[in-house]
Amino acid sequence: MAATSKKAAASRAGSAGRSRGGAAKAAPAVADFTKEQEFDAYRHMLLIRRFEEKAGQLYGMGLIGGFCHLYIGQEAVVVGMRMASSEGDQMITGYRDHGHMLAMDMDAKGVMAELTGRRGGYSKGKGGSMHMFSKEKNFYGGHGIVGAQVSLGTGLGFANKYRENGAVAMTYFGDGAANQGQVYESFNMAELWKLPVIYVIENNKYGMGTSIERASATTDLSHRGASFGIPGEQVDGMDVRAVMAASEKALEHCRAGKGPYILEMITYRYRGHSMSDPAKYRSKEEVQKMRTEHDPIEQVRARLLEKGWATEDELKAIDKEVREIVAEAAEFAQTDPEPDASELYTDILL
Ligand SMILES: Cc1ncc(C[n+]2csc(CCOP(=O)(O)OP(=O)(O)O)c2C)c(N)n1
Numbered sequence: 001m002a003a004t005s006k007k008a009a010a011s012r013a014g015s016a017g018r019s020r021g022g023a024a025k026a027a028p029a030v031a032d033f034t035k036e037q038e039f040d041a042y043r044h045m046l047l048i049r050r051f052e053e054k055a056g057q058l059y060g061m062g063l064i065g066g067f068c069h070l071y072i073g074q075e076a077v078v079v080g081m082r083m084a085s086s087e088g089d090q091m092i093t094g095y096r097d098h099g100h101m102l103a104m105d106m107d108a109k110g111v112m113a114e115l116t117g118r119r120g121g122y123s124k125g126k127g128g129s130m131h132m133f134s135k136e137k138n139f140y141g142g143h144g145i146v147g148a149q150v151s152l153g154t155g156l157g158f159a160n161k162y163r164e165n166g167a168v169a170m171t172y173f174g175d176g177a178a179n180q181g182q183v184y185e186s187f188n189m190a191e192l193w194k195l196p197v198i199y200v201i202e203n204n205k206y207g208m209g210t211s212i213e214r215a216s217a218t219t220d221l222s223h224r225g226a227s228f229g230i231p232g233e234q235v236d237g238m239d240v241r242a243v244m245a246a247s248e249k250a251l252e253h254c255r256a257g258k259g260p261y262i263l264e265m266i267t268y269r270y271r272g273h274s275m276s277d278p279a280k281y282r283s284k285e286e287v288q289k290m291r292t293e294h295d296p297i298e299q300v301r302a303r304l305l306e307k308g309w310a311t312e313d314e315l316k317a318i319d320k321e322v323r324e325i326v327a328e329a330a331e332f333a334q335t336d337p338e339p340d341a342s343e344l345y346t347d348i349l350l
């Protein structure tokens with residue numbers, strides 16, 4: 001992915017955003033996608049969707065131990081961010097991390113095998129769903145402690161500035177995590193030292209079973225950097241074009257040495273918090289409405305068909321290709337051996 005950013009920046013419609021400190025609202029900007037970009041977005045979002053569906057099945061079959069948090073519904077966030085970013089930019093997130101890894105072009109086999117605790121997994125089968133990393137692909141985890149990745153992502157930004165490498169640390173966290181204290185300590189340092197960090201708040205409206213209205217004194221999270229002077233904006237996180245346009249703008253801000261930027265992605269997860277959550281705190285109608293009216297993949301699909309850029313058969317063929325990648329990953333995740341017992345003593349700090 002990536003490398004399509006310049007074109008989209010040039011064709012971006014309007015100029016979204018707020019003045020410093022998140023004061024003023026502006027019209028949302030939507031990147032005007034080329035045919036190539038629509039296909040790119042479609043493929044990547046579909047890969048995440050199918051991967052997650054398969055992970056859900058494997059979990060149901062008892063093949064995945066521990067926690068497993070699915071990203072279904074939120075695909076446009078990570079794909080849009082990634083489409084605007086460049087080689088070298090880093091990503092770090094919490095435990096809902098499979099989509100982020102696939103967006104960073106990590107191998108589906110390695111991710112799935114980590115879920116099933118196999119040797120060929122990204123953490124040699126010792127980390128599981130929430131603890132995977134790939135320095136090579138600039139993915140820094142995979143963190144189970146809510147909000148912990150925000151300080152770490154700020155550290156990545158510090159390293160980027162110190163090394164003058166031009167990279168930006170895309171640091172993701174949820175609406176629930178947005179109430180953690182260390183988030184604000186990090187904001188302060190990031191703005192004080194003008195660190196190149198984009199704080200991507202994935203507001204999927206719930207932190208476990210608690211809605212944002214019940215948990216947060218203020219619910220417009222794009223304003224959360226106001227007291228530090230960090231600009232922020234709300235983005236339609238179900239529309240990959242809006243995400244990409246916002247990402248372009250935030251990346252430009254960071255690369256110009258102006259410090260951090262907050263993007264609050266308004267999104268939604270279709271499944272429960274984790275595989276063990278039946279999601280009784282919200283109505284079926286609420287979920288169904290998001291699925292039918294705002295699904296990120298359906299939006300791209302509809303545009304491709306409407307513009308005559310793809311036929312139903314071509315889209316089916318992409319689905320088939322994607323399903324094959326996922327099936328191969330699932331096969332590997334079930335046949336690759338478990339780590340040797342001696343691995344209990346490696347990769348640990350003594
Ligand atoms: C420090 C800490 N407190 C509590 C938990 C338990 N916990 C796990 S996920 C979660 C909710 C976080 O919600 P949000 O940030 O909105 O992310 P989402 O799951 O919606 O992606 C909580 C409270 C934890 N893992 N770490």
Ligand SMILES: [Mg+2]
Nearest residue numbers: 174175206207
């Ligand atoms: Mg949430």
